[in-house]
Amino acid sequence: MQDIVEIIKSRRCVRQYQKDAVSDEDIEFLINCGIHAPSGFNAQPWKFLVIKDKKIQDKISEHGKRSLIPMIEPMKDTSQKIANFLTFLKAEETSIFYGAPVLIIILGNENVMTVDYDCAMAAQTMMLAANSKGIGSCWIGAATTALMDKVILKELGVPEGYKAIAPLIFGYPDAETEVPEKNKTDIIWK
Numbered sequence: 001m002q003d004i005v006e007i008i009k010s011r012r013c014v015r016q017y018q019k020d021a022v023s024d025e026d027i028e029f030l031i032n033c034g035i036h037a038p039s040g041f042n043a044q045p046w047k048f049l050v051i052k053d054k055k056i057q058d059k060i061s062e063h064g065k066r067s068l069i070p071m072i073e074p075m076k077d078t079s080q081k082i083a084n085f086l087t088f089l090k091a092e093e094t095s096i097f098y099g100a101p102v103l104i105i106i107l108g109n110e111n112v113m114t115v116d117y118d119c120a121m122a123a124q125t126m127m128l129a130a131n132s133k134g135i136g137s138c139w140i141g142a143a144t145t146a147l148m149d150k151v152i153l154k155e156l157g158v159p160e161g162y163k164a165i166a167p168l169i170f171g172y173p174d175a176e177t178e179v180p181e182k183n184k185t186d187i188i189w190k
């Protein structure tokens with residue numbers, strides 16, 4: 001049994017991947033871990049869309065870049081991080097999915113009140129499960145605007161009444177990822 005605290009603390013958002021595929025068995029393992037996440041009233045309001053096809057990933061990436069650039073452009077002088085993100089988005093070779101071999105989008109039932117929390121719980125559970133197997137991961141919020149487009153959702157076969165909540169990439173890391181600064185948080189004791 002691996003130490004859960006070690007798995008939690010060593011999980012990093014991975015942005016450089018090896019070309020090696022994640023096996024279907026491992027993809028199913030991740031999803032089977034995800035569905036053990038808690039959900040309000042045990043609604044389990046999720047479905048999992050697995051996209052290995054690079055052409056489909058690229059289409060979502062290009063749509064995401066096109067829709068995000070005009071949103072971020074006016075904010076570019078507010079922080080260096082935003083300016084860097086804009087440069088990243090504008091580069092022709094950029095894929096917002098960093099060439100990861102698999103993208104898993106957690107879809108949530110729009111009629112369930114707790115759906116956003118439930119799917120985020122499943123997402124973190126999957127990312128931790130991935131780390132336990134040496135598989136890197138990252139939540140790609142940059143795909144969100146593209147995944148709000150009804151045409152794209154239809155093309156992806158997303159069932160009516162479901163929305164895309166957590167676009168997650170998985171693959172074997174190609175480099176060590178530094179631990180980003182973690183702020184000391186405030187704890188309010190009563």
Ligand SMILES: Cc1cc2nc3c(=O)[nH]c(=O)nc-3n(C[C@H](O)[C@H](O)[C@H](O)COP(=O)(O)O)c2cc1C
Nearest residue numbers: 011012013014015096138139140141142143179180
């Ligand atoms: C909701 C959400 C959206 C995110 N979107 C992106 C993204 O679009 N691109 C990216 O490279 N990282 C994205 N991240 C990853 C964060 O940048 C990363 O978790 C953060 O920098 C902390 O690093 P760590 O996960 O290695 O601790 C996202 C994370 C979350 C939770």
